[in-house]
Amino acid sequence: MRIVITYSGARYLVLGARPQFGSDVDANLGTWNKNIPVLGYEHWLYSSTAKKLDGKVYRYENGTAEFDTGSAYCYVDDDFVDHYYAKIPGFTRKLFGTIEYYMIPWEIGTGPKVELDIGGQMFTLRHTYLPGAKIHVIDKKSYRIGAIQSKKKLLGDAGNLPDIVGRVALINMQLVLQMPDEAPHTISWRTKPTQFYGPAPIPWENV
Numbered sequence: 001m002r003i004v005i006t007y008s009g010a011r012y013l014v015l016g017a018r019p020q021f022g023s024d025v026d027a028n029l030g031t032w033n034k035n036i037p038v039l040g041y042e043h044w045l046y047s048s049t050a051k052k053l054d055g056k057v058y059r060y061e062n063g064t065a066e067f068d069t070g071s072a073y074c075y076v077d078d079d080f081v082d083h084y085y086a087k088i089p090g091f092t093r094k095l096f097g098t099i100e101y102y103m104i105p106w107e108i109g110t111g112p113k114v115e116l117d118i119g120g121q122m123f124t125l126r127h128t129y130l131p132g133a134k135i136h137v138i139d140k141k142s143y144r145i146g147a148i149q150s151k152k153k154l155l156g157d158a159g160n161l162p163d164i165v166g167r168v169a170l171i172n173m174q175l176v177l178q179m180p181d182e183a184p185h186t187i188s189w190r191t192k193p194t195q196f197y198g199p200a201p202i203p204w205e206n207v
């Protein structure tokens with residue numbers, strides 16, 4: 001992570017940045033998707049009106065989403081969750097406290113292809129579960145918590161709540177949150193390969 005504040009008024013937060021090594025060249029990274037408008041000022045909320053599941057498009061009128069580094073997973077509408085897990089054989093559910101999570105058999109490496117609309121550009125989710133996630137044993141079978149979860153189970157039925165895009169997506173993204181004094185706040189993002197993130201945080205002085 002990098003925070004930049006200058007006398008000229010430039011202010012932005014960079015998530016997913018890392019030291020430049022010999023293999024870290026722009027050719028390995030995606031194209032920047034720039035200047036996506038932020039909706040409101042309390043959260044980094046943006047327009048997200050579509051998702052894809054194995055190429056099939058699901059549209060959500062006036063849909064929104066927000067990035068959350070405190071969330072491990074992506075929390076979305078129940079209809080998309082149902083379609084997603086219908087494609088995963090052997091999935092189950094487990095209560096953690098008061099919240100029910102969808103669980104994926106540990107032997108499943110690659111799940112259905114999921115694409116999320118981030119301000120008009122589609123981002124491909126590369127993981128069926130958070131890399132390095134704990135294995136849970138249920139009825140003598142091993143599972144991991146799935147990358148896609150129900151926002152209704154997390155937040156309750158409180159109307160048109162935004163989707164939550166958590167770390168399972170952010171680990172494959174470089175994200176710039178721009179917050180100048182006068183101009184509207186905007187988001188820019190691009191994809192990065194899985195091997196470009198580390199399991200441990202990078203020291204501040206090296207970022």
